[in-house]
Amino acid sequence: xxxxxxxxxxxxxxxxxxxxxxxxxxxxxxxxxxxxxxxxxxxxxxxxxxxxxxxxxxxxxxxxxxxxxxxxxxxxxxxxxxxxxxxxxxxxxxxxxxxxxxxxxxxxxxxxxxxxxxxxxxxxxxxxxxxxxxxxxxxxxxxxxxxxxxxxxxxxxxxxxxxxxxxxxxxxxxxxxxxxxxxxxxxxxxxxxxxxxxxxxxxxxxxxxxxxxxxxxxxxxxxxxxxxxxxxxxxxxxxxxxxxxxxxxxxxxxxxxxxxxxxxxxxxxxxxxxxxxxxxxxxxxxxxxxxxxxxxxxxxxxxxxxxxxxxxxxxxxxxxxxxxxxxxxxxxxxxxxxxxxxxxxxxxxxxxxxxxxxxxxxxxxxxxxxxxxxxxxxxxxxxxxxxxxxxxxxxxxxxxxxxxxxxxxxxxxxxxxxxxxxxxxxxxxxxxxxxxxxxxxxxxxx
Amino acid sequence: xxxxxxxxxxxxxxxxxxxxxxxxxxxxxxxxxxxxxxxxxxxxxxxxxxxxxxxxxxxxxxxxxxxxxxxxxxxxxxxxxxxxxxxxxxxxxxxxxxxxxxxxxxxxxxxxxxxxxxxxxxxxxxxxxxxxxxxxxxxxxxxxxxxxxxxxxxxxxxxxxxxxxxxxxxxxxxxxxxxxxxxxxxxxxxxxxxxxxxxxxxxxxxxxxxxxxxxxxxxxxxxxxxxxxxxxxxxxxxxxxxxxxxxxxxxxxxxxxxxxxxxxxxxxxxxxxxxxxxxxxxxxxxxxxxxxxxxxxxxxxxxxxxxxxxxxxxxxxxxxxxxxxxxxxxxxxxxxxxxxxxxxxxxxxxxxxxxxxxxxxxxxxxxxxxxxxxxxxxxxxxxxxxxxxxxxxxxxxxxxxxxxxxxxxxxxxxxxxxxxxxxxxxxxxxxxxxxxxxxxxxxxxx
Numbered sequence: 001x002x003x004x005x006x007x008x009x010x011x012x013x014x015x016x017x018x019x020x021x022x023x024x025x026x027x028x029x030x031x032x033x034x035x036x037x038x039x040x041x042x043x044x045x046x047x048x049x050x051x052x053x054x055x056x057x058x059x060x061x062x063x064x065x066x067x068x069x070x071x072x073x074x075x076x077x078x079x080x081x082x083x084x085x086x087x088x089x090x091x092x093x094x095x096x097x098x099x100x101x102x103x104x105x106x107x108x109x110x111x112x113x114x115x116x117x118x119x120x121x122x123x124x125x126x127x128x129x130x131x132x133x134x135x136x137x138x139x140x141x142x143x144x145x146x147x148x149x150x151x152x153x154x155x156x157x158x159x160x161x162x163x164x165x166x167x168x169x170x171x172x173x174x175x176x177x178x179x180x181x182x183x184x185x186x187x188x189x190x191x192x193x194x195x196x197x198x199x200x201x202x203x204x205x206x207x208x209x210x211x212x213x214x215x216x217x218x219x220x221x222x223x224x225x226x227x228x229x230x231x232x233x234x235x236x237x238x239x240x241x242x243x244x245x246x247x248x249x250x251x252x253x254x255x256x257x258x259x260x261x262x263x264x265x266x267x268x269x270x271x272x273x274x275x276x277x278x279x280x281x282x283x284x285x286x287x288x289x290x291x292x293x294x295x296x297x298x299x300x301x302x303x304x305x306x307x308x309x310x311x312x313x314x315x316x317x318x319x320x321x322x323x324x325x326x327x328x329x330x331x332x333x334x335x336x337x338x339x340x341x342x343x344x345x346x347x348x349x350x351x352x353x354x355x356x357x358x359x360x361x362x363x364x365x366x367x368x369x370x371x372x373x374x375x376x377x378x379x380x381x382x383x384x385x386x387x388x389x390x391x392x393x394x395x396x397x398x399x400x401x402x403x404x405x406x407x408x409x410x411x412x413x414x415x416x417x418x419x420x421x422x423x424x425x426x427x428x429x430x431x432x433x434x435x436x437x438x439x440x441x442x443x444x445x446x
Numbered sequence: 447x448x449x450x451x452x453x454x455x456x457x458x459x460x461x462x463x464x465x466x467x468x469x470x471x472x473x474x475x476x477x478x479x480x481x482x483x484x485x486x487x488x489x490x491x492x493x494x495x496x497x498x499x500x501x502x503x504x505x506x507x508x509x510x511x512x513x514x515x516x517x518x519x520x521x522x523x524x525x526x527x528x529x530x531x532x533x534x535x536x537x538x539x540x541x542x543x544x545x546x547x548x549x550x551x552x553x554x555x556x557x558x559x560x561x562x563x564x565x566x567x568x569x570x571x572x573x574x575x576x577x578x579x580x581x582x583x584x585x586x587x588x589x590x591x592x593x594x595x596x597x598x599x600x601x602x603x604x605x606x607x608x609x610x611x612x613x614x615x616x617x618x619x620x621x622x623x624x625x626x627x628x629x630x631x632x633x634x635x636x637x638x639x640x641x642x643x644x645x646x647x648x649x650x651x652x653x654x655x656x657x658x659x660x661x662x663x664x665x666x667x668x669x670x671x672x673x674x675x676x677x678x679x680x681x682x683x684x685x686x687x688x689x690x691x692x693x694x695x696x697x698x699x700x701x702x703x704x705x706x707x708x709x710x711x712x713x714x715x716x717x718x719x720x721x722x723x724x725x726x727x728x729x730x731x732x733x734x735x736x737x738x739x740x741x742x743x744x745x746x747x748x749x750x751x752x753x754x755x756x757x758x759x760x761x762x763x764x765x766x767x768x769x770x771x772x773x774x775x776x777x778x779x780x781x782x783x784x785x786x787x788x789x790x791x792x793x794x795x796x797x798x799x800x801x802x803x804x805x806x807x808x809x810x811x812x813x814x815x816x817x818x819x820x821x822x823x824x825x826x827x828x829x830x831x832x833x834x835x836x837x838x839x840x841x842x843x844x845x846x847x848x849x850x851x852x853x854x855x856x857x858x859x860x861x862x863x864x865x866x867x868x869x870x871x872x873x874x875x876x877x878x879x880x881x882x883x884x885x886x887x888x889x890x891x892x
Contacts, residue, residue, distance in 0.1 A: 311790035
């Protein structure tokens with residue numbers, strides 16, 4: 001074990017070393033903070049990071065363990081939290097000047113759960129403005145002239161650059177999958193309602209998901225297992241038996257999975273790199289993959305997604321609109337203005353259609369396929385910081401509330417990472433991770 | 447036992463006699479059908495009633511019982527079903543010429559449950575057009591020149607006139623409470639989501655409730671206990687432990703209940719009869735009732751109710767609007783037209799405000815009161831058949847999804863019945879029935 005590189009350990013490995021007493025939470029945190037000092041000047045992944053506070057929490061975790069009390073599955077593991085998710089001990093500014101210096105006395109549900117599992121909340125990672133598309137300061141860790149993607153820009157970049165093993169983000173269109181793809185990490189958007197959202201800034205009840213970032217499938221499973229649950233304050237969660245994500249994700253599938261390769265109407269817009277990489281992937285999978293066309297009903301999904309997102313955004317940002325619209329970015333103002341014009345009829349019809357669209361996919365999974373295989377983004381991270389990229393390959397799955405995983409398995413000609421996206425049926429989260437692991441094992445090692 | 451008056455038995459009594467073999471389901475049905483022949487020419491409560499089919503079902507119930515198999519709590523008891531609720535063996539025309547002769551091969555969830563409990567589905571009762579406010583043919587059983595109220599007109603009138611002991615209706619504004627009040631029966635609108643709605647015409651997911659009609663609290667409890675449940679097709683229901691409604695409703699409250707008399711801003715519009723009757727009721731209750739003012743936030747409830755109802759109605763009637771709007775009544779066309787103009791923003795804000803309004807009531811119940819006491823309608827049934835009356839005293843409670851019971855305890859100077867409405871906290875349905883029974887016992891016998 002190279003103690004200077006503890007920051008690159010997986011969360012599962014780190015937790016085990018802490019549990020065994022081989023590494024202290026403080027040592028782990030110090031190495032992560034060293035890494036921040038080393039690389040964050042260029043990357044700028046953090047909206048708030050107080051090294052002393054982070055270390056004090058790590059010390060408390062060590063003291064707790066030494067007291068002999070039982071410890072949780074993430075004991076001593078640093079986790080970064082997207083700055084739209086409330087923390088009682090750090091500001092939560094939501095990427096907007098309207099909330100500069102905003103503090104709250106209450107942890108979001110996911111933060112409270114993480115603390116209960118022993119995690120050390122390291123700091124807050126940069127979000128775009130209210131988790132929408134207006135870019136923030138973070139840069140791509142692979143090339144600072146490129147966007148890290150958004151809106152969970154800081155979370156993806158911090159995990160990718162070894163500053164922290166785990167991070168929480170969110171996704172309303174492609175805000176987890178896209179930055180994960182651009183930064184070269186695993187990004188997981190679980191089934192809508194799997195992870196409770198109270199204390200996370202609500203942009204769109206219908207579309208908002210908590211997103212997870214890690215550098216491996218095991219860690220994604222560990223984080224999902226910790227956070228899945230019921231919260232009566234989130235009407236889209238429901239009580240269910242605990243899913244052993246870690247165990248299921250490690251299992252060998254009883255049969256080799258069959259993938260549905262779905263190009264979507266946006267395939268034409270994908271980069272040459274993406275098309276080439278997917279052709280190669282298809283070749284590797286041979287008979288285990290079949291190309292599947294979207295049903296005609298699904299073609300309206302992008303439009304429906306926009307209708308729902310804009311309408312709900314306008315509702316959830318109405319206080320900000322009324323009191324401080326001059327502090328919203330011009331881009332966001334345009335979105336809110338459009339949202340305020342949406343008719344309740346169009347909104348309801350979009351919601352109703354999205355259920356019908358999902359029914360089509362449910363059928364596909366029930367009859368034949370284990371997972372949908374599709375790009376995570378049009379290509380590698382675009383150059384420049386004026387846009388966080390296009391969520392074209394995400395909106396459909398987000399609309400349907402299906403679990404989606406971006407896996408850093410490909411590379412563009414420019415050397416930047418390119419994600420493979422796997423999508424499963426609702427509530428098939430753990431099996432999707434198992435399928436993902438099978439896929440990784442199937443590919444030729446580089 | 448006067449065998450010619452079996453139609454006036456309560457459902458609980460009838461079920462017991464059938465169980466004991468003292469009365470057959472066929473005899474019970476015959477007496478109910480006799481009553482229909484006697485009075486329905488004037489009342490016109492039925493949209494569909496095939497006496498032979500009703501008797502055949504009763505015969506099947508008798509055969510089943512004689513076979514020695516275990517029987518359900520409503521075995522052999524006739525039940526009437528509002529004509530917006532699907533039945534596999536009878537047409538469901540939804541009070542609209544668009545659906546004349548419409549049949550379906552599937553029972554609504556509640557109908558299937560009733561059949562499972564042994565009930566005999568007697569026929570379909572008249573609904574106003576799509577359960578909205580356009581009147582239909584039914585007349586008030588106490589005076590055919592007066593409206594029976596709506597939209598569950600036939601259900602209320604059929605139970606009131608002794609044609610059937612139990613009936614199902616629905617409520618989106620005041621469609622159960624108002625006709626119950628006008629016809630002089632018990633009408634119960636349980637907590638939103640307590641009783642599953644699949645197979646009932648959906649007017650407004652947020653506001654639609656299944657409504658229950660009977661001539662006594664015991665029967666309301668029996669029906670509620672039978673029908674409460676989870677249905678995965680109705681996202682507003684949830685799994686919960688079975689509530690022993692019948693047992694709870696029969697219990698003596700551990701302490702005498704305290705009532706909050708809420709006049710609402712519509713009190714001024716109430717008839718002199720209503721004001722007088724409530725003054726007397728207040729006198730009878732003495733210290734057990736306190737007048738409580740609505741919170742300012744609740745004042746917007748009627749407006750919010752209209753926004754939500756019109757918007758959702760426009761959505762749920764969009765197919766009818768597009769294909770056959772000339773077959774909608776002019777009144778309904780106006781409603782749909784308004785609904786189509788509602789903004790998604792206004793709609794969402796109304797939904798959000800309604801949650802806040804309910805929180806105010808929840809507080810009231812948690813701190814001090816057992817039930818809210820309020821009129822069921824402005825007064826007795828208005829003369830004429832061109833309107834079904836005003837839901838002013840219902841919309842607020844419907845908006846909040848709170849359980850509400852109309853009790854036929856008062857009378858106007860014209861001799862027509864006048865309902866007392868009790869409203870409880872969400873999920874306090876069984877206790878509300880217990881409180882209601884206490885109130886009945888407290889009043890001087892006439």
